[in-house]
Amino acid sequence: MLFDKYTINRVLKNVLVQVFLMAVAAACLFPVLWMVRSSFMTNATIFVDPSLIPRELHPGNYAVAWTRGNFGMYFLNSILYTASVVMGIVLVSSLAAFAFSRLRFPGRDFLFYMFVAAMMIPLPGSFVPTFVLMNKLHLVNTRLGYILCMISVGLSLSIFLLKTFFDKMPADLEDAARIDGCNRLQIWWHVALPLAAPALAVIVIYNSLNVWNEYILATLLLSDNALMPLQRGLMVFNGAYQVDYPVLMAGLTMTAVPIIIVYIIMQKHIVKGLSSGAVGGLYDSA
Amino acid sequence: MFFKLDIRHAQAGPLDLFKNFLFVLPAVAIFAVFYIYPFFELFHLSLHEWQGIGPRTFVGLRNFQELAVDRVWWSAVGHAGYITLIALTFQNALAFGLALACDRAIRMKRFYTLVFFIPPVLSEVIVGILWNWILNGGMQDGRPVGLLNHFLVQIGLPNMVHHWLSDPGTALTCVAVVHAWKGFGWGFVLFLAGLQTIDRQLYEVAKVDGAGSWRSFWNVTLPMMVPVIMLVVILTILGSMQVFVLILSLINQGLVYHTEVPVTRILSSMTVTNQFGYACAQAVVFGAILVSVSFALRALSNRMRQA
Numbered sequence: 001m002l003f004d005k006y007t008i009n010r011v012l013k014n015v016l017v018q019v020f021l022m023a024v025a026a027a028c029l030f031p032v033l034w035m036v037r038s039s040f041m042t043n044a045t046i047f048v049d050p051s052l053i054p055r056e057l058h059p060g061n062y063a064v065a066w067t068r069g070n071f072g073m074y075f076l077n078s079i080l081y082t083a084s085v086v087m088g089i090v091l092v093s094s095l096a097a098f099a100f101s102r103l104r105f106p107g108r109d110f111l112f113y114m115f116v117a118a119m120m121i122p123l124p125g126s127f128v129p130t131f132v133l134m135n136k137l138h139l140v141n142t143r144l145g146y147i148l149c150m151i152s153v154g155l156s157l158s159i160f161l162l163k164t165f166f167d168k169m170p171a172d173l174e175d176a177a178r179i180d181g182c183n184r185l186q187i188w189w190h191v192a193l194p195l196a197a198p199a200l201a202v203i204v205i206y207n208s209l210n211v212w213n214e215y216i217l218a219t220l221l222l223s224d225n226a227l228m229p230l231q232r233g234l235m236v237f238n239g240a241y242q243v244d245y246p247v248l249m250a251g252l253t254m255t256a257v258p259i260i261i262v263y264i265i266m267q268k269h270i271v272k273g274l275s276s277g278a279v280g281g282l283y284d285s286a
Numbered sequence: 287m288f289f290k291l292d293i294r295h296a297q298a299g300p301l302d303l304f305k306n307f308l309f310v311l312p313a314v315a316i317f318a319v320f321y322i323y324p325f326f327e328l329f330h331l332s333l334h335e336w337q338g339i340g341p342r343t344f345v346g347l348r349n350f351q352e353l354a355v356d357r358v359w360w361s362a363v364g365h366a367g368y369i370t371l372i373a374l375t376f377q378n379a380l381a382f383g384l385a386l387a388c389d390r391a392i393r394m395k396r397f398y399t400l401v402f403f404i405p406p407v408l409s410e411v412i413v414g415i416l417w418n419w420i421l422n423g424g425m426q427d428g429r430p431v432g433l434l435n436h437f438l439v440q441i442g443l444p445n446m447v448h449h450w451l452s453d454p455g456t457a458l459t460c461v462a463v464v465h466a467w468k469g470f471g472w473g474f475v476l477f478l479a480g481l482q483t484i485d486r487q488l489y490e491v492a493k494v495d496g497a498g499s500w501r502s503f504w505n506v507t508l509p510m511m512v513p514v515i516m517l518v519v520i521l522t523i524l525g526s527m528q529v530f531v532l533i534l535s536l537i538n539q540g541l542v543y544h545t546e547v548p549v550t551r552i553l554s555s556m557t558v559t560n561q562f563g564y565a566c567a568q569a570v571v572f573g574a575i576l577v578s579v580s581f582a583l584r585a586l587s588n589r590m591r592q593a
Binding site for chain 1: 322387390556
């Protein structure tokens, strides 16, 4: 009874499915594990010892990368950019989305649809006029210029997501706050923002990843080593001289591991955040 | 009820409307300066000849005329098309297959869904540099540097050793494969979410009607998945056509003809030959192509949904 045709068929099918999934998972993980493993090896062993777990660990690569490779500086820059851009976006977009959803003023719908349209129109090569503009404003090679550009990149989607969220917020709460003597700004701060925490989480995560992983504007706008974020620093290090693989891998690991750890902790939020980022306006129209 | 309405209408004077507007002012100001202005500047510059500094010369549509017969440009569009085609077929088929596999009661499902989305959260720079090492064709002390070549030697296929990224015959396919590696997790996540919204009762009904697993896939799963499939198709096309940072980091020795795509062309018009006007014309044309493709597909998808 235990070994009837159907059971065997089903077990066999499950095994095949598992083998398939395992193979793809291994293909996903291998380059990442290889990167971490190589960051602990020396130039003498890295091409010779084929094992995934090295016999001797050389954490010294990280010290070299941090100081001589300038990755310490790049790392702090990346943190600075990510934090300030995300804070800027949360502040500016939540104010705007609150007004688009709750307050009345002339041109409200027009302005909102402008943001939505910007979200839906792909603009390849927009870095050309952006660079020209920053040059005119003398913001090339400044932290402020890069931060403002990145805020504007994430703004439309954040406003759109928050506005849809505020639209679902019950009006009673707002009225109650108003009776208690709250003005608009206080309602935004004390009522709307705390309620919008789930949507804010999505926005924070989506934009953090976006800024942390951004490369092209950082390349065009920042030519000074001391201002560069990690992604740009990696490319500088990679192109500079004979590639020092262990140190390069230490730099890569320093860039990738924070993201992977955050991802593992907040998997659901991240997947949700990134897919709403990608899907954005598409769902709205379809 | 009336009391409530009173409260909300209490703020309707001109001063109040202005105060309301102040809430959107920062967003509108940033947006106007950093999005709207560059947007129009793009069209404006595309009609000029300009080296980035010095005087601009108005040249009308000459940039576009030049672009129309620019062989390198159109072959770059073709390259992006090739990458997109591979993404649409192999990458999405893989993503769909994995989603189907994870949609059933299966062990370690959470592990798989966690792992498949790791490549998408990594930056293109990281992925490019890592795969540059894997596919590297160089030798050091008689040993291949690249992991793939190393592996080929180890398993006794030394004549398969190849300059994967510098051979024009394989370079573009390598880009497409790495792009697919980085991207299939997207399709997987969206497909899986779509599959999980399908009402299980539909499968039960199909079973009662005598449908096997193949028939129920064909008659229940696929039709229900049409909107999600269209969504993934649009996202894949828009994402793959615009890929370029991955190429910059994967192909280490700078921009090489056989792996040029439209955005790398725009970038080199701007930074290598200093033809800002031409770069903008390229951006306008490519943007127009993408917008028309995405709107056509969206219209198609809406019609399919209504049918």
